[in-house]
Each structure stands twice: as structure tokens, then as C-alpha cells.
Amino acid sequence: MxxxxxxxxxxxxxxxxxxxxxxxALNMKDANDYVGARGLGTKYxxxxxxxxxxxxxxENKLIFMTGPCTGTLASSAGRYEVxxxxxLTGAIGxxxxxxxxxxxxxxxxxxxxxxxxxxEKPCYLYINDDVVELRCAKDLWGKNVxxxxxxLNAECGEDFRVATIAPSGENGVLFAGIMNDKNRxxxxxxxxxxxxxxxLKAVVVRxxxxxxxxxxxxxxxxxxxxxxxxxxxxxxxxxxxxxxTEILVNIINEVGGLPVNNGRDGASYDKAYDxxxxxxxxxxxxxNQGCFGCTIACGRVTxxxxxxxxxxxxxxxxxxxAGWSFGSDCGINDIAAVLKxxxxxxxxxxxxxxxxxxxxxxxxxxxxxxxxxxxxxxxLRFGDAEAMVKCVRMTADAQGFGxxxxxxxxxxxxxxxxxxxxxxxxxxxxxAYDGRxxxxxxxxxxxxxxxxxxxxxYMISPEVLxxxxxxxxxxxEGKGALLKTFQDLTALCDSTGIxxxxxxxxxxxxxxxxxxxxVDSDESDEEILLKGERIWNLEKRFNxxxxxxxxxxxxxxxxxxxxSGPAKGKVAELQTMLADYYEVRGWSKEGEPTSEKLKELxxxxxxx
Amino acid sequence: xxxxxxxxxxxxxxxRTCELACSFGHHDExxxxxxxxxxxNFEEDAITVxxxxxxxxxxxxxxxxxxxxxxxxxxxxxxxxxxxxxVCKLCVSACPLGNISFSPATKKVFKCDLCxxxxxxxxxxxxxxxxxxDPATAPAKKKEAADKIKSxxxxx
Numbered sequence: 001m002x003x004x005x006x007x008x009x010x011x012x013x014x015x016x017x018x019x020x021x022x023x024x025a026l027n028m029k030d031a032n033d034y035v036g037a038r039g040l041g042t043k044y045x046x047x048x049x050x051x052x053x054x055x056x057x058x059e060n061k062l063i064f065m066t067g068p069c070t071g072t073l074a075s076s077a078g079r080y081e082v083x084x085x086x087x088l089t090g091a092i093g094x095x096x097x098x099x100x101x102x103x104x105x106x107x108x109x110x111x112x113x114x115x116x117x118x119x120e121k122p123c124y125l126y127i128n129d130d131v132v133e134l135r136c137a138k139d140l141w142g143k144n145v146x147x148x149x150x151x152l153n154a155e156c157g158e159d160f161r162v163a164t165i166a167p168s169g170e171n172g173v174l175f176a177g178i179m180n181d182k183n184r185x186x187x188x189x190x191x192x193x194x195x196x197x198x199x200l201k202a203v204v205v206r207x208x209x210x211x212x213x214x215x216x217x218x219x220x221x222x223x224x225x226x227x228x229x230x231x232x233x234x235x236x237x238x239x240x241x242x243x244x245t246e247i248l249v250n251i252i253n254e255v256g257g258l259p260v261n262n263g264r265d266g267a268s269y270d271k272a273y274d275x276x277x278x279x280x281x282x283x284x285x286x287x288n289q290g291c292f293g294c295t296i297a298c299g300r301v302t303x304x305x306x307x308x309x310x311x312x313x314x315x316x317x318x319x320x321x322a323g324w325s326f327g328s329d330c331g332i333n334d335i336a337a338v339l340k341x342x343x344x345x346x347x348x349x350x351x352x353x354x355x356x357x358x359x360x361x362x363x364x365x366x367x368x369x370x371x372x373x374x375x376x377x378x379x380l381r382f383g384d385a386e387a388m389v390k391c392v393r394m395t396a397d398a399q400g401f402g403x404x405x406x407x408x409x410x411x412x413x414x415x416x417x418x419x420x421x422x423x424x425x426x427x428x429x430x431x432a433y434d435g436r437x438x439x440x441x442x443x444x445x446x447x448x449x450x451x452x453x454x455x456x457x458y459m460i461s462p463e464v465l466x467x468x469x470x471x472x473x474x475x476x477e478g479k480g481a482l483l484k485t486f487q488d489l490t491a492l493c494d495s496t497g498i499x500x501x502x503x504x505x506x507x508x509x510x511x512x513x514x515x516x517x518x519v520d521s522d523e524s525d526e527e528i529l530l531k532g533e534r535i536w537n538l539e540k541r542f543n544x545x546x547x548x549x550x551x552x553x554x555x556x557x558x559x560x561x562x563x564s565g566p567a568k569g570k571v572a573e574l575q576t577m578l579a580d581y582y583e584v585r586g587w588s589k590e591g592e593p594t595s596e597k598l599k600e601l602x603x604x605x606x607x608x
Numbered sequence: 609x610x611x612x613x614x615x616x617x618x619x620x621x622x623x624r625t626c627e628l629a630c631s632f633g634h635h636d637e638x639x640x641x642x643x644x645x646x647x648x649n650f651e652e653d654a655i656t657v658x659x660x661x662x663x664x665x666x667x668x669x670x671x672x673x674x675x676x677x678x679x680x681x682x683x684x685x686x687x688x689x690x691x692x693x694x695v696c697k698l699c700v701s702a703c704p705l706g707n708i709s710f711s712p713a714t715k716k717v718f719k720c721d722l723c724x725x726x727x728x729x730x731x732x733x734x735x736x737x738x739x740x741x742d743p744a745t746a747p748a749k750k751k752e753a754a755d756k757i758k759s760x761x762x763x764x
Contacts, residue, residue: 071638073625073629107641182651208639208712210631210635210637210642211637212637216632230734231734287655289622290623290734292623293625297623297734303654
């Protein structure tokens with residue numbers, strides 16, 4: 001692997017403590033073994049940081065990393081990854097984002113940025129091709145994402161791409177994200193809080209250089225084929241463009257997997273249509289929009305007019321996850337309220353999954369009498385849209401009860417004596433699919449290396465959508481092996497710089513094909529997939545060293561039977577699936593990679 | 609054969625695939641700043657417009673060029689001959705649509721050449737927001753109107 005083969009070959013190392021900025025050669029051996037973005041960022045991170053450090057201390061590092069396909073014509077390859085230890089979970093945090101920022105960083109001549117230390121005063125990193133400098137961010141501190149982005153564009157130039165945090169990140173909201181191009185998010189796990197803890201407000205970049213691939217002719221052929229498959233695919237070419245990920249609301253509700261009221265009242269929502277992508281498209285969608293180089297264009301540009309609702313406004317989204325978290329999970333079917341809450345999350349740089357799920361948890365705690373009204377300042381019951389939106393605002397502004405909400409549902413529920421009511425795994429909230437109705441996704445939540453998460457191994461694809469093959473969501477048999485494949489393939493996909501959403505239509509041959517031509521590899525599909533498995537096991541090893549809790553689920557999923565719907569009477573059959581999963585992973589019964597497995601993946605010499 | 613690029617902003621999703629395809633087609637590299645097409649996104653209005661050379665019949669760039677480096681070729685393409693070009697950049701100023709570019713990186717002037725009849729931007733545009741029209745045939749919009757009239761007549 002050499003420079004020019006998808007890579008610029010240069011990393012920026014920015015020491016915020018002493019203000020030094022160093023250009024260093026990309027480690028090509030690691031780039032080859034760990035692909036890029038998520039994998040390579042994690043490898044750099046593991047090489048340099050003690051897993052036991054406090055994520056919000058100056059000892060932590062924050063890594064922005066692109067992949068070898070980022071900024072090329074590869075299918076939907078506008079993505080980059082932010083890697084650090086998550087302050088929410090204490091596990092490895094890796095958050096992936098699209099938009100136009102990642103490609104611009106490569107055009108400026110850098111594959112990634114490693115931030116170290118902590119700045120004395122608020123600053124931002126300015127990158128204009130060869131000119132790289134830390135600048136004062138005094139006036140930007142306290143500004144939200146949209147304000148800060150507009151100010152930076154006015155100051156630096158309209159053609160700069162901006163990744164920034166909001167006050168949520170400055171104030172240590174544990175699920176603060178880093179937002180680029182205003183509405184695209186490296187959203188989960190609190191990467192924005194890590195950035196804020198370093199007094200780093202933003203990164204702005206303008207690049208006029210090129211990204212080259214190793215075998216242009218072969219690359220174009222692979223790209224043309226992948227793009228054709230995407231455009232012709234019913235999900236990637238039609239469904240996601242027309243309705244966004246919100247198309248899932250009715251689909252998931254039909255299998256009885258749309259959690260209602262913090263999961264307390266099951267997962268069948270009688271008002272699902274109100275918060276669905278179909279209803280959104282009919283009432284509030286202005287247009288759909290794509291990230292850089294994307295054929296799918298799942299993004300929603302949305303508007304609510306003042307005469308339509310008190311929750312009027314303009315912005316992007318929501319995704320299905322936010323449609324659920326601010327919708328059925330809070331017992332709310334007012335789509336305008338959902339939109340409003342989601343827009344606030346974009347503007348204020350907060351992960352809407354954790355935000356909504358934390359409010360839902362607070363609602364359950366309030367209704368059972370565990371949180372006194374005096375702590376909140378108003379009644380907080382399921383179905384109260386006004387109270388829900390108010391909670392989002394209070395969290396963004398670090399006001400009163402909002403400060404507690406800003407710590408996520410686990411710390412909230414623990415504070416009020418009911419940690420079991422936090423619908424989280426490893427302290428990160430599970431997203432919008434009930435693991436009792438869809439067994440494989442329960443296994444994914446339990447085993448995901450970044451805590452409760454759907455995009456580490458999207459089992460909804462085979463279990464509900466039937467892609468690439470249909471499996472029964474209520475059956476546990478075979479789910480371990482299937483999940484392993486999905487997790488490894490996802491780790492590979494995330495690391496190339498290609499969007500995960502392409503994998504509804506594309507499989508390993510198309511991903512590996514584009515990757516091979518970009519980097520000049522003659523490895524087989526299987527050898528390339530093995531890199532995904534290597535990344536997964538490295539993340540797992542980090543988490544073990546960091547002391548992350550074992551793989552399990554909230555008691556609600558394990559013991560409370562679903563009260564209604566197609567999956568009535570079901571709980572998540574985790575233990576059976578876990579045993580299978582550990583076996584196919586080649587891990588011990590306790591869920592730890594064996595020395596043989598580590599050797600097979602050439603991870604035996606990794607020390608922390 | 610004379611061809612024309614047609615832009616439909618309603619179909620444009622702001623993904624800038626055209627910029628990537630264009631730069632790759634001409635340079636084997638990915639670099640939006642070497643692309644002859646540029647996408648402008650009007651965020652608040654939710655409208656996106658790709659802009660490229662429209663191959664004028666009376667090109668201001670050619671009129672102002674002191675060496676005849678710009679001219680209309682047999683296919684109706686306003687073509688740029690780099691061998692004759694002084695890189696004086698008068699054409700950059702003269703084009704009323706801003707469709708002649710100068711690259712500080714390559715120190716050259718460049719413009720859309722319709723990729724010798726198979727424009728990469730149109731070929732890779734995922735939504736058909738950029739398409740190729742043969743001016744000799746009826747525009748697509750007329751055909752759409754005809755289709756509608758046909759359906760109405762059928763229903764009546």
C-alpha cells in the first residue's frame with residue numbers, strides 16, 4: 001500500500017497543550033491492516049492511549065480519520081470517523097459522519113487529525129491546504145452549531161467545511177456529538193464532550209488538492225457497477241430517497257418491535273402512522289438531500305410552518321431513530337414536536353437517540369413517583385409533547401433538570417434508585433427496535449463494542465427487511481453467526497469511508513471490489529473481510545482493558561414479556577444466542593477473544 | 609453530433625457526484641476544484657443548482673480570446689485548445705455564467721468539453737438532474753406534456 005492509492009499519506013498531529021502542529025507520514029502498514037477511518041483511527045488510538053484514562057481528561061486523544069475511499073467516486077463515500085474513549089460508556093467510541101467535511105480534509109492533503117492534550121483557552125483548528133493553525137475561538141464559545149458554522153464561514157470563507165461542537169459539548173453533555181456541514185453528526189457516545197473538554201470548538205477545512213486511486217480504470221468499473229446496483233435497489237434507490245430512514249416506523253411497528261413509553265408498554269404503537277416517513281413526506285418534507293457523492297440521498301430537509309404548529313421551524317431530519325425516541329418512546333405522536341426536538345439536537349449537537357430515550361426514562365421514573373416534580377419543575381408524563389421539547393431545550397442550555405438529563409439515562413435512573421429502568425447497554429441507550437420482538441438485534445445491542453447500538457451489526461436487515469436473506473425475527477438459532485458476519489462487514493464498510501446504508505444493496509464483493517482498486521490490493525474478498533474481524537477484536541480488546549462491563553441487556557428485555565403485538569409473550573433469549581455468538585467468534589465462554597483467535601488476526605502482540 | 613446538457617434543479621440532491629465524475633473523467637483524480645461543473649446548494653430555500661458551460665452559440669469567451677484558443681467545433685462544443693492558450697484568463701472574466709475556470713494548481717484554464725459526447729456528469733448523476741439532450745429531438749418536457757395529453761384523451 002502506498003501514498004496516492006486512496007491516501008494522501010499525511011496526518012496532522014495537533015498538540016493543544018503546547019500548540020504544536022506536526023505533519024507525519026501515515027502508517028501504511030496499519031492502513032493496510034486496519035483499512036482506514038474507524039479501523040485505522042482505533043488502531044492509532046489503541047497504540048497511543050491507556051484504556052484506563054478518564055475520557056474527559058487532557059490525557060485522552062481525539063482522532064478524526066478518513067478512509068481510502070473517502071472523497072472518491074466510490075459509492076456514497078463521503079464519510080469519516082471520530083475515534084476516542086467515550087465518556088458515556090467508557091468503551092471505545094467511534095462515531096461516523098457524512099456530509100462534505102471528510103472529503104474536504106483529504107483534498108487539503110490530510111488523511112486524518114490526531115488531537116492531543118488540552119488548550120488553555122477555546123480555540124479552533126484552521127486548515128487551508130498547507131496553512132494549518134490554531135486560532136482563538138473566544139467569540140465562538142457558547143454558540144450553537146448553526147451559529148458557529150455561519151460565523152466561521154464568514155470569518156474564513158464560504159468554501160470552508162466546518163465540524164463544530166455546541167455548548168452541549170462545552171458543558172460535558174455525555175452524548176454531545178460533533179456536527180459537520182451543520183446537520184451531519186458524528187453523533188453517538190459523546191465525541192463532542194471529549195472535544196469540548198479539550199477547549200477545541202471546531203475544525204474548519206478548505207482543500208484544493210486531489211485524491212487519487214491506484215487503478216483508475218478498474219476503480220471506475222467497480223464504482224459504476226456499485227452505483228447501478230444502488231440506484232436500481234428498492235431500498236437504496238427508492239425507499240430511502242422517498243421516505244428516509246423514517247420509512248421504518250410502520251415496518252418495525254408491524255412486527256411489534258417499535259418500543260412504546262420507554263419499552264414499559266411494549267412495542268406496538270397504535271399511532272405509528274403519525275410519526276412515520278409517509279406522514280412526514282406528505283406534510284413536512286421540502287426535499288431529500290444527499291451527502292457527498294451519494295446516490296441514496298436519505299437526508300430530509302423539513303419545515304413546519306407557524307400556522308401548522310407551535311413547534312414550527314426548519315431544519316433536517318429526523319431519522320427513524322429520532323422519530324421513535326421523541327415519538328413512541330415518549331408516547332408522542334405529534335410529528336411537529338418530533339421535528340422540533342430533532343432540530344434542536346442538530347443545532348445543539350446532541351445525539352437524539354440518547355436524548356429521547358433519556359427523556360422517556362425520566363417520564364417513566366416520574367410516573368412511578370421516583371422523581372419528584374420539584375426536581376423537574378413541571379410534570380413529565382408520557383405523551384406530553386410540550387414537556388418533551390422543553391426537556392431537550394433545558395439539556396442544550398444546561399438548565400436545571402437538563403443538567404441531569406445531559407448525563408444520559410443510566411446515570412439519571414441510577415440517581416433516582418432505578419438503574420434497571422435505563423434502556424441502555426454499557427450505559428448507551430438502545431435505539432428504536434425492541435430486542436424482544438427482533439431477537440438478533442438484542443444480541444447486537446448486548447455485544448456491540450460501543451454499547452447499545454444498531455449500526456455495528458444491523459440485524460434488522462435480515463430479520464425484518466429480508467436483506468440479503470430473510471430470517472425469522474423470533475428465532476434465535478443461527479443469529480450468532482449471522483451477527484458476526486454483519487459486524488465484521490460493517491467494521492470493514494465503516495473503515496473504507498463508504499456509507500453503511502449502501503450495504504442494503506451491496507455485499508462484500510462490491511465493497512471489497514471498490515477497495516481493492518482504490519488501494520491496489522490483490523487480496524481476496526475473504527482476506528479483506530478478515531480485516532473487519534480484526535477491527536472488531538481490537539475494539540473488544542480495548543474494552544476489556546478499559547474494564548467495560550460484560551455483554552448483557554436491561555432486565556426489561558430479559559424478563560418482561562411483550563404485552564401485545566405479533567411478538568406477544570416474548571423476551572430476549574440472550575443467553576442462548578450469546579453462547580452461539582462467542583463460539584462463532586472463536587472467543588471463550590466468558591466472551592473474551594482466545595489467544596488462538598488473536599494470533600489468527602495478528603493481534604497477539606497488541607499491548608495496552 | 610451537437611449535444612446539450614440539461615439541468616433540472618428539482619431533481620438535484622446536492623451530492624456533488626457530478627463534480628467527482630467530471631474531475632475524474634478529465635484528470636483521473638478526484639478534485640471538485642478541477643471540475644467543470646459546480647453544485648450550489650441554497651440551504652434555506654431547499655434548492656440545489658448544478659452549473660456548467662451551456663456551450664453558447666455566440667460565446668463571449670471565444671470573442672474575447674486573443675489567440676483563438678476558444679472556438680466552436682464541428683459538434684457545437686465551445687472547445688478550448690490549450691496549445692494556443694496564453695492563460696491570460698480574459699475568458700474567465702468574459703463568461704457571463706462563470707463557466708470558465710482557472711486552476712491555481714495546474715496553472716491552466718479549463719472548461720466543459722462535453723467529454724467527447726459522453727458527459728461523465730450526466731452519466732453518473734444518480735437522479736437525472738443533469739442529462740444530455742440532442743437539440744435535434746423534441747425536448748423531454750414537450751414529451752412529458754404530450755404524455756399527459758395522451759392520458760387525458762384516453763380517459764375522456
